[in-house]
Amino acid sequence: MPESENIKWHYSKVTKEHRRRLNNHKSAVIWFTGLSGSGKSTISVELEKELHHLGVRTYRLDGDNIRHGLNKDLGFGPEERKENIRRIGEVSKLMADAGLVVLTAFISPYRADRDDVRNLMEHGEFIEVFVDASIETCELRDPKGLYKKVRAGKLTGFTGIDAPYEAPVKPEITVSTDVESIEKSVQTIISYLRMKGYLISD
Numbered sequence: 001m002p003e004s005e006n007i008k009w010h011y012s013k014v015t016k017e018h019r020r021r022l023n024n025h026k027s028a029v030i031w032f033t034g035l036s037g038s039g040k041s042t043i044s045v046e047l048e049k050e051l052h053h054l055g056v057r058t059y060r061l062d063g064d065n066i067r068h069g070l071n072k073d074l075g076f077g078p079e080e081r082k083e084n085i086r087r088i089g090e091v092s093k094l095m096a097d098a099g100l101v102v103l104t105a106f107i108s109p110y111r112a113d114r115d116d117v118r119n120l121m122e123h124g125e126f127i128e129v130f131v132d133a134s135i136e137t138c139e140l141r142d143p144k145g146l147y148k149k150v151r152a153g154k155l156t157g158f159t160g161i162d163a164p165y166e167a168p169v170k171p172e173i174t175v176s177t178d179v180e181s182i183e184k185s186v187q188t189i190i191s192y193l194r195m196k197g198y199l200i201s202d
């Protein structure tokens with residue numbers, strides 16, 4: 001593994017602070033985590049739409065999409081999920097450095113992997129959103145028919161059934177999609193961003 005001995009960091013004259021001033025908002029990574037079918041993709045899509053209307057520069061990274069490209073070599077074993085999240089963490093960091101508000105929608109089942117991403121970011125830049133829904137609700141929704149496949153014995157190692165999901169201990173935000181609407185979840189997140197001063201131009 002090449003180490004940094006022969007590699008030198010080049011600094012830019014345009015910094016994150018310059019980009020922040022140009023954009024009129026801070027950069028951040030809004031990290032959605034939760035079971036399959038909990039609502040990560042749905043809420044992140046609606047949130048991005050609202051943020052865009054507010055003049056925020058955004059980009060959304062979604063598990064299914066990224067696994068068609070950048071991470072198409074990865075499966076769903078613990079090590080591969082870890083590598084999946086590590087790469088997304090690095091990509092998110094680059095995008096946050098570019099001044100964007102990044103929205104990520106990955107199951108990211110392991111606490112340690114999410115904490116590694118948190119530690120990559122500047123203090124306050126990582127906003128963990130726990131999309132909380134019971135496995136029963138997710139299975140009832142079954143938007144992609146995957147739970148049905150699991151029950152039919154056609155899919156194994158599925159999160160929440162026969163693979164673990166470690167819920168966040170102290171997420172910045174929890175949205176309970178069992179009991180609240182998509183709109184309510186989006187507003188909860190926007191209120192948090194406003195209250196914490198991410199949306200400077202408000």
Ligand SMILES: Nc1ncnc2c1ncn2[C@@H]1O[C@H](COP(=O)(O)OS(=O)(=O)O)[C@@H](OP(=O)(O)O)[C@H]1O
Nearest residue numbers: 035036037063076081084106107108109157158159
């Ligand atoms: N075994 C298994 N377990 C869980 N999910 C599975 C599995 N196989 C395929 N899928 C589909 O892949 C999507 C999850 O990809 P992620 O990259 O978010 O997963 S992870 O963060 O690496 O755990 C997940 O998408 P979401 O339903 O949007 O969460 C599923 O559609």
Ligand SMILES: Nc1ncnc2c1ncn2[C@@H]1O[C@H](COP(=O)(O)OP(=O)(O)O)[C@@H](O)[C@H]1O
Nearest residue numbers: 036037038039040041042141143177180181182
């Ligand atoms: N309150 C809610 N919040 C989010 N999604 C909801 C809610 N109620 C019902 N749903 C539905 O649940 C499904 C969630 O699927 P999805 O967003 O793909 O989840 P995930 O990305 O976590 O796998 C969608 O079909 C969505 O319309």
